[in-house]
Amino acid sequence: MKYTILLVAAATMAGLVGLIAPAPGHADGEPAPYVTEIPQGYRDWKWISSAHEAGNLNSLGAVLGNDVAFNAFREGKLPYPDGTIIAALHYRNIPSEENNKIFGRVQSFVPGPPTNIQFMIKDSTKYAATGGWGFGHFQDGKPGDAAFMKSCFPCHEKTKATDLVFTHYAP
Numbered sequence: 216m217k218y219t220i221l222l223v224a225a226a227t228m229a230g231l232v233g234l235i236a237p238a239p240g241h242a243d244g245e246p247a248p249y250v251t252e253i254p255q256g257y258r259d260w261k262w263i264s265s266a267h268e269a270g271n272l273n274s275l276g277a278v279l280g281n282d283v284a285f286n287a288f289r290e291g292k293l294p295y296p297d298g299t300i301i302a303a304l305h306y307r308n309i310p311s312e313e314n315n316k317i318f319g320r321v322q323s324f325v326p327g328p329p330t331n332i333q334f335m336i337k338d339s340t341k342y343a344a345t346g347g348w349g350f351g352h353f354q355d356g357k358p359g360d361a362a363f364m365k366s367c368f369p370c371h372e373k374t375k376a377t378d379l380v381f382t383h384y385a386p
């Protein structure tokens with residue numbers, strides 16, 4: 216009996232400490248960690264889906280995944296396991312003059328100049344402060360700054376049911 220009470224007290228204390236302790240990367244207002252190096256070999260990864268964004272962005276994107284990501288997407292495995300890396304390659308969406316000459320009208324759009332590459336890396340320990348995902352954004356090979364990188368998690372958090380990932384596997 217005495218031990219039970221002690222155990223409950225100890226567990227309560229541990230719980231309180233857990234609540235009070237700041238989330239990793241958030242101590243003293245320190246920014247949450249994000250991805251600052253481009254993962255190697257991403258251009259050889261498998262295609263998961265594509266996305267076109269109209270409006271000012273006018274972008275054409277390809278979403279690729281490493282093997283861990285690809286298998287999780289295909290099997291509908293949630294949450295995504297540690298080691299998952301998703302790459303979103305973005306290009307300007309431009310009409311293809313070459314193709315449109317053949318069609319006789321503007322109907323073919325292709326990737327123009329690259330605009331940016333974004334990554335999501337699953338590491339539930341390192342990136343615990345941002346839902347287990349490390350976000351990366353690279354323009355001309357350079358990572359986005361901390362202020363810019365703050366925007367990723369709050370928006371991706373809106374798709375909690377799919378572990379912060381918007382893209383669906385295109386069969």
Ligand code: HEC
Pocket residue numbers: 266267268276278301302303333334335350351352359363364366367368370371379380381382383
């Ligand atoms: C305003 C909301 C919003 C913000 C901010 C945002 N994203 Fe996204 N992101 C999306 C949506 C919606 C998609 C899926 C549609 C698409 O790809 O265009 C997406 C797709 C992605 C993907 C492909 C995987 C997936 O979740 O579908 C990656 C990788 C990604 N974003 C990284 C980032 C990074 C890095 C940042 C911060 C620099 C960021 N995003 C900021 C909404 C957002």
